[in-house]
Amino acid sequence: MKIPMNAEQTIEKVRGSRIWRSVFRSGTGNSTLHRALAIQQNIFLHLFATKVRKRMVRFSATWYLGTLTLGTFLILVITGILLMLYYHPSVPQAYADMKDLQFVVSSGLFLRNLHRWSAQLMVFLVFAHMFKVFYRGAYRTPREFNWVVGIVLLLITLLLSYTGYLLPWDQLAFWAITVGSNLSSAVPLVGNKIHFLLLGGNQVNANALLRFYVLHCVVLPIMAVLFIAVHFWRIRKDGGLYVQQSEPKAQAPSDSIEPAQEVK
Amino acid sequence: MPDESQAATPKLPTEFDRRAFFTRVGLRSLGIAAAGTIVFTYEFLSPNVLFEPSPIVNLGKPDSFAVNSVTMDVNTAIYLVRAEEGFFALSEVCTHLGCLTAWNQDLGIIVCPCHGSKFTRTGEKIEGPAPKPLPWLKTWVSDDGDLLVDRSANIPPLQYLRI
Numbered sequence: 001m002k003i004p005m006n007a008e009q010t011i012e013k014v015r016g017s018r019i020w021r022s023v024f025r026s027g028t029g030n031s032t033l034h035r036a037l038a039i040q041q042n043i044f045l046h047l048f049a050t051k052v053r054k055r056m057v058r059f060s061a062t063w064y065l066g067t068l069t070l071g072t073f074l075i076l077v078i079t080g081i082l083l084m085l086y087y088h089p090s091v092p093q094a095y096a097d098m099k100d101l102q103f104v105v106s107s108g109l110f111l112r113n114l115h116r117w118s119a120q121l122m123v124f125l126v127f128a129h130m131f132k133v134f135y136r137g138a139y140r141t142p143r144e145f146n147w148v149v150g151i152v153l154l155l156i157t158l159l160l161s162y163t164g165y166l167l168p169w170d171q172l173a174f175w176a177i178t179v180g181s182n183l184s185s186a187v188p189l190v191g192n193k194i195h196f197l198l199l200g201g202n203q204v205n206a207n208a209l210l211r212f213y214v215l216h217c218v219v220l221p222i223m224a225v226l227f228i229a230v231h232f233w234r235i236r237k238d239g240g241l242y243v244q245q246s247e248p249k250a251q252a253p254s255d256s257i258e259p260a261q262e263v264k
Numbered sequence: 265m266p267d268e269s270q271a272a273t274p275k276l277p278t279e280f281d282r283r284a285f286f287t288r289v290g291l292r293s294l295g296i297a298a299a300g301t302i303v304f305t306y307e308f309l310s311p312n313v314l315f316e317p318s319p320i321v322n323l324g325k326p327d328s329f330a331v332n333s334v335t336m337d338v339n340t341a342i343y344l345v346r347a348e349e350g351f352f353a354l355s356e357v358c359t360h361l362g363c364l365t366a367w368n369q370d371l372g373i374i375v376c377p378c379h380g381s382k383f384t385r386t387g388e389k390i391e392g393p394a395p396k397p398l399p400w401l402k403t404w405v406s407d408d409g410d411l412l413v414d415r416s417a418n419i420p421p422l423q424y425l426r427i
Contacts, residue, residue: 206315
């Protein structure tokens with residue numbers, strides 16, 4: 001005879017099952033230890049700290065700008081992969097494929113616009129995130145290396161934005177990349193060589209389109225993911241999100257989870 | 265034990281022990297391999313064959329150009345100018361960031377739409393961010409009597425082609 005179970009009991013039963021336990025080894029229970037283990041034993045979550053102060057995760061501390069940037073990046077990865085299914089990086093087809101995405105492919109217009117607007121938003125959010133970190137002084141010791149990682153991520157973001165600009169293969173794309181790639185010619189001595197390697201020729205043509213496509217869809221996203229992982233991991237290693245020490249404690253009496261570590 | 269006592273004796277200050285030798289050999293091999301990889305990558309990334317239009321352009325018979333005229337061809341990015349002193353070809357590509365400039369007949373100057381550089385008919389800069397004048401291109405007459413221009417070969421300015 002089976003007793004009907006409520007949702008909570010069902011979840012507990014699933015979490016206690018052998019299959020679930022083989023995947024998530026931290027086990028059931030809501031104790032501090034179990035909750036810490038759930039973070040620490042997960043390959044993705046273990047980048048983050050097992051414990052944070054409430055003050056660190058308050059909206060006013062960061063305005064969640066870093067998290068929002070990650071959100072736009074995830075949207076860009078997902079929509080980007082979907083757009084790749086209809087886009088051929090070749091001179092005769094690129095522009096037509098872009099137009100097909102707008103007018104022929106179901107939901108193509110939505111995905112393309114989502115990709116485009118998320119890209120604009122990501123650049124904006126990266127700058128906003130950096131301004132917030134800068135004006136709070138959160139880049140200071142021991143977080144200076146993570147600031148440098150952030151600079152690298154800014155450059156990757158701008159390069160992703162720049163390489164994606166060529167892919168629609170319209171007049172704006174062509175002349176923007178002609179102008180932009182000519183900037184590299186200004187580098188002393190090796191400028192023209194860099195320009196030649198970047199475009200795979202002397203002018204923006206089939207080789208340039210393919211190179212920018214590979215950079216945009218493979219090389220730069222992989223670099224971005226690697227540096228994002230380091231960036232998040234360093235937050236934990238550098239003592240968590242920055243909290244201003246000068247903030248009077250009285251303002252948040254029950255704020256800290258670990259009050260013993262609070263520095264006066 | 266005798267082995268232990270031997271091991272405990274201080275190392276002789278030899279210049280070169282086996283570990284140092286292998287470390288040095290290993291590091292140098294890695295260095296050579298890294299240098300080779302850089303050269304290999306550079307070579308691979310530089311195309312040996314380009315499917316770009318030929319730099320040499322045939323502009324047809326010289327008589328088809330009127331005296332004191334500037335002919336703009338956006339497909340070849342060349343201005344063919346027939347002045348009283350003779351013919352010359354000028355690159356249309358702005359020396360600032362590579363935009364195509366345009367001939368303004370009313371003002372009698374060449375203007376870049378991107379960042380506003382202005383040039384005279386002979387390519388000298390009047391104003392704007394362009395760092396250099398528009399280059400003069402090598403121009404000659406073929407055996408068939410056609411005007412030919414080599415877009416990849418610059419010549420010093422004011423070398424008119426007299427026919």
